[in-house]
Amino acid sequence: MVDSKAQPMVGRQRTGRDPVRTQAVILEAATAEFAEKGIGGARVDTIAQRAGTNKRMLYHYFGDKIGLYVAVLEAAYAAIRSAERKLDITQKEPEEALSELARFTWHYFLDHPEFISLLNTENLHRAVHLKGSPRLREMHSHLVTELEQVLKRGVELGVFRAGIDPLNVYLTIASLGFFYLSNRHTLSVIFGRNLTEPERLAEWEEHLVRTVLASVKAE
Amino acid sequence: MVDSKAQPMVGRQRTGRDPVRTQAVILEAATAEFAEKGIGGARVDTIAQRAGTNKRMLYHYFGDKIGLYVAVLEAAYAAIRSAERKLDITQKEPEEALSELARFTWHYFLDHPEFISLLNTENLHRAVHLKGSPRLREMHSHLVTELEQVLKRGVELGVFRAGIDPLNVYLTIASLGFFYLSNRHTLSVIFGRNLTEPERLAEWEEHLVRTVLASVKAE
DNA sequence: CAGAATTGTAACTATCCAGTTACTTGCCTA
DNA sequence: TAGGCAAGTAACTGGATAGTTACAATTCTG
Numbered sequence: 001m002v003d004s005k006a007q008p009m010v011g012r013q014r015t016g017r018d019p020v021r022t023q024a025v026i027l028e029a030a031t032a033e034f035a036e037k038g039i040g041g042a043r044v045d046t047i048a049q050r051a052g053t054n055k056r057m058l059y060h061y062f063g064d065k066i067g068l069y070v071a072v073l074e075a076a077y078a079a080i081r082s083a084e085r086k087l088d089i090t091q092k093e094p095e096e097a098l099s100e101l102a103r104f105t106w107h108y109f110l111d112h113p114e115f116i117s118l119l120n121t122e123n124l125h126r127a128v129h130l131k132g133s134p135r136l137r138e139m140h141s142h143l144v145t146e147l148e149q150v151l152k153r154g155v156e157l158g159v160f161r162a163g164i165d166p167l168n169v170y171l172t173i174a175s176l177g178f179f180y181l182s183n184r185h186t187l188s189v190i191f192g193r194n195l196t197e198p199e200r201l202a203e204w205e206e207h208l209v210r211t212v213l214a215s216v217k218a219e
Numbered sequence: 220m221v222d223s224k225a226q227p228m229v230g231r232q233r234t235g236r237d238p239v240r241t242q243a244v245i246l247e248a249a250t251a252e253f254a255e256k257g258i259g260g261a262r263v264d265t266i267a268q269r270a271g272t273n274k275r276m277l278y279h280y281f282g283d284k285i286g287l288y289v290a291v292l293e294a295a296y297a298a299i300r301s302a303e304r305k306l307d308i309t310q311k312e313p314e315e316a317l318s319e320l321a322r323f324t325w326h327y328f329l330d331h332p333e334f335i336s337l338l339n340t341e342n343l344h345r346a347v348h349l350k351g352s353p354r355l356r357e358m359h360s361h362l363v364t365e366l367e368q369v370l371k372r373g374v375e376l377g378v379f380r381a382g383i384d385p386l387n388v389y390l391t392i393a394s395l396g397f398f399y400l401s402n403r404h405t406l407s408v409i410f411g412r413n414l415t416e417p418e419r420l421a422e423w424e425e426h427l428v429r430t431v432l433a434s435v436k437a438e
Numbered sequence: 439c440a441g442a443a444t445t446g447t448a449a450c451t452a453t454c455c456a457g458t459t460a461c462t463t464g465c466c467t468a
Numbered sequence: 469t470a471g472g473c474a475a476g477t478a479a480c481t482g483g484a485t486a487g488t489t490a491c492a493a494t495t496c497t498g
Contacts, residue, residue: 017464017465017466017473017474017475018474019473019474019475022474022475036343037259037343038257038259038260038343039259039260040256040257040258040259040260041257041258041259043454043455043456044455044456044457045455045456053475053476054475054476054477054478055456055457056458056475056476056477057474057475057476059456059457059458060474060475064456064457065456065457117343119402119405120339120342120343120401121343122404122405123339123401123402123403123404123405124255124256124257124336124339124340126404127404127405127407127408130404130405130408130409131408136408139408139409140409140410140411141409144410165422167410167412168422168423168426171398171399171406171423172395172426172430174398174402175394175395175397175398175399176391176394176395178394178398178402179390179393179394179397179398180390180394182339182342182401183338183342183393183397184342185341185342185345185346185349186338186341186342186346186349187390188346189346189349189350189355189358190349190358190359190360191359191363191386192359193386203384203387204387204390207387207391207434210434211391211430211433211434214430214433214434214436215426215429215430215433215434217433236443236444236445236494236495236496237444238443238444238445241444241445262484262485262486263485263486263487264485264486272445272446273445273446273447274486274487275445275446275447275488275489276444276445276446278486278487278488279444279445283486283487284486284487
């Protein structure tokens with residue numbers, strides 16, 4: 001999610017002055033630590049160790065623990081928005097477009113469980129950090145606007161029913177993708193099944209796509 | 220979620236020996252504290268204050284902070300299972316039964332945001348506390364079995380399509396209800412809308428019910 | 439009314455942890 | 469090659485916190 005050249009410097013000699021790379025490895029280590037343990041459980045010393053640097057650097061670049069967490073959250077949003085911009089669904093048939101958006105979202109969550117965890121952490125804290133971020137505008141998703149166009153063409157073609165709020169469709173996709181993965185631990189225990197077996201994941205993906213299409217289907 | 224006679228004893232004199240009630244007020248205060256702050260952010264002294272008792276009592280009855288948290292989690296599961304047992308969907312028309320289950324789940328989550336938060340906390344910790352609970356069996360939901368019967372009758376009547384895993388329908392309902400409320404803070408910031416306005420909540424409830432029914436509809 | 443049980447008080451311990459300080463080391467460039 | 473800059477070291481401070489201790493106070497029942 002951060003610059004791919006970022007790598008912990010554990011077991012390495014100093015490689016020279018590179019503030020951008022130092023910040024990147026700190027951010028990556030902090031992402032893992034905050035995602036695994038939340039704000040209250042994350043430890044500054046552990047983040048420094050995981051990054052292969054020292055905590056003087058953390059305070060030098062990010063100010064304090066919360067400043068580091070905010071940078072992690074902003075980077076996480078930047079990453080998903082960057083990935084979303086690579087998706088262009090407006091040039092496809094409506095049903096295909098919607099399927100593609102649904103699969104993209106599912107696979108993004110599947111490949112980025114740390115993003116799910118960070119969202120849960122931020123909601124636990126009532127989004128106070130997100131609200132205070134000057135980069136808020138960058139976190140908006142253009143996909144709802146694109147989705148609006150897709151739904152409109154679907155209505156025109158007679159495959160989608162009219163009167164659907166695109167935000168609701170976006171939230172339907174996100175709901176089905178997020179909940180399954182976010183709650184995989186408790187659900188696996190409660191239902192006595194391993195929800196993260198490859199077959200189950202593939203089955204849920206098909207169920208997700210089918211449900212989203214069914215929810216907008218013309219009668 | 221806990222015994223209704225539980226009430227904080229703040230500002231009250233000692234009201235006599237009542238270990239059941241003392242434990243109940245501690246559990247209620249602890250539920251609020253763990254739900255609002257997670258395990259790492261919750262404070263034992265604050266729980267005692269919120270309960271109107273002292274922390275000697277917390278350690279006396281629950282052993283330690285984690286023991287208290289586990290008791291909170293078990294009580295939360297007991298409460299939703301108790302509420303679920305009052306629901307009988309097997310005697311209704313399949314579509315009505317499914318609608319009722321969907322609305323019940325939505326309203327349960329709406330009325331119990333602390334349950335949502337505790338589930339997120341427990342998943343952050345990979346359900347290690349849940350796994351270790353001797354009350355695990357009590358946490359299973361009988362509703363999947365009932366749902367299986369409802370789906371079967373729906374297929375027989377020709378209103379539902381065949382081959383649907385009842386667990387997937389249950390997860391669909393839970394997904395749509397859970398995600399919206401769990402992420403209400405970040406989503407409200409990102410999309411610039413207050414997702415918890417009464418009109419939005421009512422609209423989402425209708426969308427939830429419609430989507431669940433559409434997902435099982437016979438073709 | 440005495441004793442048992444529940445609940446309370448307040449000080450305490452030991453540990454943890456965010457953040458700071460004062461310096462040192464190493465790299466790179468003019 | 470000297471100096472500036474990035475990065476590192478390690479001790480430290482101050483405060484927070486879970487959990488404990490040793491007793492006291494209150495309630496209620498046999």
